Amino acid sequence: MLQPSQRKLLQSQIIARTRRVVIKVGSAVMTTAEGLNQAAIDELTDTMAHLLREGREVVLVSSGAIAAGFKKIGLTAKPRSIPQKQAVAAIGQTTLMQKYEQAFARHGVKVAQILLTRNDLANRRRYLNARNTLFTLLNWKVLPVINENDTVVVEEIQFGDNDNLSALISSVVQAGLLIILTDIDGLYDQDPRLHPEAKLIPLVEKIDLRLERAASRQPGIIGSGGMFSKIQAAKKAASVGIPTIIAHGLKPRIIQRLFDGAEEGTLFLSPAAKLSSRQYWLAYTTNPAGEIVVDDGARQVLRYQGKSLLPAGIIGVNGRFSAGAAVRLLDRGGEVIGIGLSNYSASDIACIKGLQTCNIQQSLGYKGYDEVVHRDNMVIFPESS
Ligand SMILES: Nc1ncnc2c1ncn2[C@@H]1O[C@H](COP(=O)(O)OP(=O)(O)O)[C@@H](O)[C@H]1O
Numbered sequence: 001m002l003q004p005s006q007r008k009l010l011q012s013q014i015i016a017r018t019r020r021v022v023i024k025v026g027s028a029v030m031t032t033a034e035g036l037n038q039a040a041i042d043e044l045t046d047t048m049a050h051l052l053r054e055g056r057e058v059v060l061v062s063s064g065a066i067a068a069g070f071k072k073i074g075l076t077a078k079p080r081s082i083p084q085k086q087a088v089a090a091i092g093q094t095t096l097m098q099k100y101e102q103a104f105a106r107h108g109v110k111v112a113q114i115l116l117t118r119n120d121l122a123n124r125r126r127y128l129n130a131r132n133t134l135f136t137l138l139n140w141k142v143l144p145v146i147n148e149n150d151t152v153v154v155e156e157i158q159f160g161d162n163d164n165l166s167a168l169i170s171s172v173v174q175a176g177l178l179i180i181l182t183d184i185d186g187l188y189d190q191d192p193r194l195h196p197e198a199k200l201i202p203l204v205e206k207i208d209l210r211l212e213r214a215a216s217r218q219p220g221i222i223g224s225g226g227m228f229s230k231i232q233a234a235k236k237a238a239s240v241g242i243p244t245i246i247a248h249g250l251k252p253r254i255i256q257r258l259f260d261g262a263e264e265g266t267l268f269l270s271p272a273a274k275l276s277s278r279q280y281w282l283a284y285t286t287n288p289a290g291e292i293v294v295d296d297g298a299r300q301v302l303r304y305q306g307k308s309l310l311p312a313g314i315i316g317v318n319g320r321f322s323a324g325a326a327v328r329l330l331d332r333g334g335e336v337i338g339i340g341l342s343n344y345s346a347s348d349i350a351c352i353k354g355l356q357t358c359n360i361q362q363s364l365g366y367k368g369y370d371e372v373v374h375r376d377n378m379v380i381f382p383e384s385s
């Protein structure tokens with residue numbers, strides 16, 4: 001097991017190979033009681049411009065639209081109803097971008113706004129399109145500023161919080177590091193609001209259940225996902241080989257100091273074994289439309305032998321979906337073992353489940369594929385610890 005004393009060296013190696021960084025700034029950093037936090041915006045943009053001058057590329061994922069919007073129209077608290085939240089996000093997003101545009105202009109840096117919903121990235125073609133746009137902007141030395149498209153988003157297509165969105169963006173642009181800035185020093189071993197004796201964890205080698213339990217879902221007054229969504233984001237980034245630092249975004253020159261080697265916040269390492277970006281897309285970006293339940297034998301070969309899913313191993317199908325849809329693969333106990341793209345519709349799977357491959361034709365009157373989910377279109381999750 002790694003000791004916290006090894007952090008300095010590990011961090012310096014990560015920084016040395018990070019040419020491209022994704023920085024996520026939470027509402028808790030971006031806002032004060034009066035509205036957007038101008039001092040924080042100036043400070044953060046100064047240090048991001050410094051990274052650009054060093055030859056690095058920066059992609060910014062910034063919250064703050066809702067907080068800016070409700071304060072701008074004189075509401076005293078974040079609205080609760082969805083239409084009101086969407087309306088204030090529309091009001092606040094322009095202010096947010098205006099502030100970034102002005103702050104980066106002081107350094108001669110141009111910015112571009114990208115607003116995304118989960119659906120934009122769940123479709124592989126749109127995902128690749130978004131990726132091309134991001135790389136074009138980076139080639140042009142324009143700094144992308146990304147936020148969830150709150151104004152049109154509905155629950156089913158919501159990322160829900162910018163932490164998870166920032167992990168996905170890190171995978172899309174193959175960042176060397178994800179930095180999540182919030183209003184607290186990093187991950188504590190317990191929710192520090194309830195346990196004043198809680199201790200900061202400087203280094204995390206692997207996110208386990210104990211850490212997930214430590215991170216509360218309850219955000220601060222203005223935030224959305226709490227520490228829990230930050231841990232989920234770090235876990236997702238790690239699965240694709242990207243380390244994450246969660247740090248205090250209101251500390252002076254925090255970004256620059258992290259790059260200079262300051263041991264601030266919590267560093268989450270990424271294990272050597274990692275998902276390809278296609279597997280990441282399958283695992284975290286698609287919106288599964290249904291479920292296929294597999295028997296114990298299929299569970300074993302999917303999990304440990306890298307095989308495709310054949311009709312013979314299927315014992316059930318839930319939901320209505322067409323061929324090509326993303327589906328969850330469940331074992332008979334209901335545990336999600338993976339996600340894959342189905343070659344057959346739910347109704348066809350109901351007919352061919354349990355059959356030998358040679359009987360597909362007879363059952364359906366046609367035979368498209370031997371496999372219901374091909375290995376190349378599947379990602380299997382590690383067993384829960
Ligand atoms: N184990 C924990 N360690 C650190 N912070 C925690 C923990 N559990 C809950 N939190 C809370 O999470 C908050 C940050 O989440 P959130 O309000 O969503 O911020 P942001 O707007 O930056 O996304 C902190 O203010 C802190 O009180």
Ligand SMILES: N[C@@H](CCC(=O)OP(=O)(O)O)C(=O)O
Binds near residue numbers: 222
């Ligand atoms: N998209 C929203 C922020 C959503 C969100 O994730 O907020 P936070 O948890 O503060 O990063 C906004 O711009 O207000």
